[in-house]
Amino acid sequence: MIINNPACIICHSTKTMPILNVPSPVNGSLAYTLYQCAACDSRFFDPKEHEIDIRTANEKFSLAEPYIKVAFTQNPYWQHQVQVITALHQGKIRSILDCGCRTGDFLMHWPMNIARTGIEVVDDVAVVARSRGLNVINTPLEESHLELQYDVVSCYAILEHLTKPEQVLNALANSVAPSGILALMVPSHESVKARLQGPSWHQYYPPFHLGFFSRRYLDEFMKKRDFEMVSTTFTSGGMFNPFSRIPLAAKAWSKLMFLFDRFSPTRYTPLFDHMYIYYRKIDNAQT
Numbered sequence: 001m002i003i004n005n006p007a008c009i010i011c012h013s014t015k016t017m018p019i020l021n022v023p024s025p026v027n028g029s030l031a032y033t034l035y036q037c038a039a040c041d042s043r044f045f046d047p048k049e050h051e052i053d054i055r056t057a058n059e060k061f062s063l064a065e066p067y068i069k070v071a072f073t074q075n076p077y078w079q080h081q082v083q084v085i086t087a088l089h090q091g092k093i094r095s096i097l098d099c100g101c102r103t104g105d106f107l108m109h110w111p112m113n114i115a116r117t118g119i120e121v122v123d124d125v126a127v128v129a130r131s132r133g134l135n136v137i138n139t140p141l142e143e144s145h146l147e148l149q150y151d152v153v154s155c156y157a158i159l160e161h162l163t164k165p166e167q168v169l170n171a172l173a174n175s176v177a178p179s180g181i182l183a184l185m186v187p188s189h190e191s192v193k194a195r196l197q198g199p200s201w202h203q204y205y206p207p208f209h210l211g212f213f214s215r216r217y218l219d220e221f222m223k224k225r226d227f228e229m230v231s232t233t234f235t236s237g238g239m240f241n242p243f244s245r246i247p248l249a250a251k252a253w254s255k256l257m258f259l260f261d262r263f264s265p266t267r268y269t270p271l272f273d274h275m276y277i278y279y280r281k282i283d284n285a286q287t
């Protein structure tokens with residue numbers, strides 16, 4: 001019998017086992033244990049394995065990102081997300097909530113007549129989003145008391161950072177209006193890329209990245225909350241660039257990868273590791 005392993009931070013089962021040791025980028029001499037959960041197939045790092053203030057570490061990490069100081073410009077990546085969600089929604093979208101909105105880049109791609117709200121924990125980043133005319137809730141996701149419902153709720157590359165991802169996902173599900181769309185992007189440890197890279201997979205990035213949802217568990221979790229999965233795609237996320245040291249070639253490659261991510265038939269299979277899942281909330285009043 002397995003004892004003393006931490007409970008799964010995603011489903012809370014104690015049927016967990018250590019599978020890898022991964023060095024932390026915070027301090028090269030620290031390593032975190034990666035656990036596999038036998039109950040939900042998710043993987044996770046135990047946030048308490050080392051005494052690091054994870055929220056402070058995350059904030060420092062956010063503020064070091066170059067996008068903080070960059071002026072807003074339209075971006076084909078976010079334009080595509082707007083198109084995908086608009087097509088999936090099927091009705092009139094009047095409001096959107098973006099969880100972990102950073103400087104509001106995604107929200108800025110939606111028309112101004114849509115009520116655009118973001119949640120951003122880092123004060124200085126929230127200030128930038130607010131200066132762009134967006135409504136910003138400046139609290140940690142875990143402590144955001146969401147009372148309204150929105151036609152679209154999005155959460156890109158955020159759930160993996162959280163110590164209580166399931167609690168937040170539940171709150172997000174409750175914030176979606178009937179027939180509304182929940183759009184998630186999470187790293188997939190079940191992808192071919194992650195499996196091939198093993199311990200060197202760049203998404204194993206403790207303690208910034210803590211939880212890795214299995215696709216099965218996500219679908220089951222959302223189904224219990226009256227959602228149906230309406231689309232799942234996998235992309236490279238533009239992370240892989242063999243020409244990163246040669247500017248012109250790097251630019252050409254990244255354009256090529258963008259087109260590949262958008263049009264390749266492989267986007268429906270878990271070849272690459274950026275998993276986009278879209279769920280629609282079933283409108284029980286209409287069924």
Ligand SMILES: [Zn+2]
Binds near residue numbers: 038041042
């Ligand atoms: Zn689990």
